[in-house]
Amino acid sequence: MKVFELSGMQRALLLYVVLPILAVVGIGIGVGLERMNVQESERLKDDLELLGRAIRVPVGEALVAGDDEAVQRALDSVFEIGRVYGASVFDVNGNRVASAGIAEADLSRSRVAQELVMTGEQQERVRQISGMQMYSHFVPVFDDFRQANGFIQINRQASDFDASFKRLSLWAWGIWAMMALLTITIVIFGHYRGVGRYVNTVKQSMNRVEAGDREHRAAEQGPGELANIARGLNQMLDSMQANERELEVHRQHEQEMANKLQHQEKMAAIGSVASGIAHELGAPLTVIDGRARRLLKATDDAENHRQLQAIRGQVGRLTRIVQQLLNYCRPASEQESMVAAVAIERLVNEVAASVRHEQPANSPELMMDATPIPQGWRLIADEPRLELALVNVLRNAAQVATQQVRLSTQILPYAEAPKELELNSTSAKEQLWLCICVQDDGPGLVEGVNQRELVKPFFSTKGEGEGTGLGLAIVDNVVQEHGGRLQISNRNDGLKGCEVRLWLPLAAADKE
Numbered sequence: 442m443k444v445f446e447l448s449g450m451q452r453a454l455l456l457y458v459v460l461p462i463l464a465v466v467g468i469g470i471g472v473g474l475e476r477m478n479v480q481e482s483e484r485l486k487d488d489l490e491l492l493g494r495a496i497r498v499p500v501g502e503a504l505v506a507g508d509d510e511a512v513q514r515a516l517d518s519v520f521e522i523g524r525v526y527g528a529s530v531f532d533v534n535g536n537r538v539a540s541a542g543i544a545e546a547d548l549s550r551s552r553v554a555q556e557l558v559m560t561g562e563q564q565e566r567v568r569q570i571s572g573m574q575m576y577s578h579f580v581p582v583f584d585d586f587r588q589a590n591g592f593i594q595i596n597r598q599a600s601d602f603d604a605s606f607k608r609l610s611l612w613a614w615g616i617w618a619m620m621a622l623l624t625i626t627i628v629i630f631g632h633y634r635g636v637g638r639y640v641n642t643v644k645q646s647m648n649r650v651e652a653g654d655r656e657h658r659a660a661e662q663g664p665g666e667l668a669n670i671a672r673g674l675n676q677m678l679d680s681m682q683a684n685e686r687e688l689e690v691h692r693q694h695e696q697e698m699a700n701k702l703q704h705q706e707k708m709a710a711i712g713s714v715a716s717g718i719a720h721e722l723g724a725p726l727t728v729i730d731g732r733a734r735r736l737l738k739a740t741d742d743a744e745n746h747r748q749l750q751a752i753r754g755q756v757g758r759l760t761r762i763v764q765q766l767l768n769y770c771r772p773a774s775e776q777e778s779m780v781a782a783v784a785i786e787r788l789v790n791e792v793a794a795s796v797r798h799e800q801p802a803n804s805p806e807l808m809m810d811a812t813p814i815p816q817g818w819r820l821i822a823d824e825p826r827l828e829l830a831l832v833n834v835l836r837n838a839a840q841v842a843t844q845q846v847r848l849s850t851q852i853l854p855y856a857e858a859p860k861e862l863e864l865n866s867t868s869a870k871e872q873l874w875l876c877i878c879v880q881d882d883g884p885g886l887v888e889g890v891n892q893r894e895l896v897k898p899f900f901s902t903k904g905e906g907e908g909t910g911l912g913l914a915i916v917d918n919v920v921q922e923h924g925g926r927l928q929i930s931n932r933n934d935g936l937k938g939c940e941v942r943l944w945l946p947l948a949a950a951d952k953e
């Protein structure tokens with residue numbers, strides 16, 4: 442909180458609570474002081490009336506007896522009994538008989554003297570005497586026959602009636618001002634300590650969220666209501682964050698679906714073209730291969746044999762390219778499914794035999810090392826599709842290897858699988874995984890080329906005319922169809938070459 446700067450809540454609290462209370466208290470003090478002023482004035486008047494009554498009898502007797510000294514003594518006694526500024530005794534005609542202190546000299550022409558004699562009742566007047574404003578109390582004096590034979594005037598300074606009231610007012614309003622200041626101070630700092638700082642904390646939290654810090658949460662502290670507000674804000678942020686995550690998941694899913702749709706549309710177009718190519722090239726290639734075989738049987742010339750074998754090799758290459766196009770572009774739903782338990786040792790040996798049959802005599806050595814699948818577990822797969830994937834991987838390795846290609850299998854739990862595989866489902870973590878690893882001793886992956894590029898259709902690191910760029914794309918599709926993952930990297934055992942791993946989930950025998 443900035444110094445001398447009140448918050449909106451503090452201003453509202455002062456305006457609508459503190460100031461009305463102070464105003465009510467001030468009005469109460471004003472009414473009370475006014476009432477006390479009246480009571481104090483009445484008390485002072487009563488004092489003068491008592492003084493007049495106290496000396497009226499002796500003054501009356503002294504007047505009857507014509508004893509001026511007794512009259513004077515009675516007047517002097519007034520100064521001993523009460524606080525007065527002057528006292529006088531007048532006869533019925535208003536002529537002064539005796540005086541003490543500040544007194545008027547002659548009241549013979551004053552109406553108050555006439556009223557006193559005629560009515561025989563006490564009178565009160567505020568009069569100017571010797572340049573001072575005096576409050577005068579007139580008391581009639583009677584003889585033994587109840588006849589007025591004079592009157593007494595007792596004077597008290599008029600300011601005496603206001604002096605005590607002013608002092609009392611000064612004290613009262615001074616105390617009120619100090620209490621008002623103390624109350625405002627207590628309210629402002631009490632509000633800040635008890636409420637304001639927690640409100641500021643919530644406000645700062647909201648500002649941080651507004652600035653983009655969506656992970657920030659308000660401290661749930663302070664009075665119950667503010668803690669509930671902070672808790673509600675946090676719950677709202679949690680809900681918004683959950684909704685944003687859900688929207689992001691939906692967005693990613695929609696993007697994936699759009700990408701898949703685009704891919705399928707592209708593959709459908711390629712598949713249509715490939716089907717046409719296969720139909721148009723199938724018969725001519727068969728005729729060329731048949732005539733080459735007949736010519737091989739009809740000639741004994743070594744050069745002719747070599748040329749005819751080269752022709753048959755190129756025809757076979759064209760046939761494989763067309764078949765790869767068909768295998769990649771045909772949707773899995775349109776392929777004949779043969780999902781069943783696969784004997785991995787037999788499958789590995791058949792794949793090796795197929796690749797050896799394609800390789801020339803001086804090709805790199807193919808080494809197989811298949812680990813049996815543990816009892817109670819099975820590899821459930823579409824064997825022809827899996828064989829196609831393994832043939833593509835092994836063929837690629839044999840084409841770049843210098844001396845040796847090694848195909849091995851391992852059975853591993855999820856905990857030993859590479860973290861980048863992102864197998865996050867509960868079932869994936871509970872399964873065993875078959876890892877088929879193909880290693881070569883070739884030059885390895887080209888620097889700057891990653892796995893995502895390698896599995897793109899028609900992307901190839903081989904020279905022009907040496908590859909279609911479909912082999913690894915087919916492998917990636919097959920592995921994903923089986924719920925597995927493909928991993929391509931350079932060897933990490935200190936040797937040159939590339940390493941391709943196919944991770945396939947095993948199923949428990951009782952879940953087949």
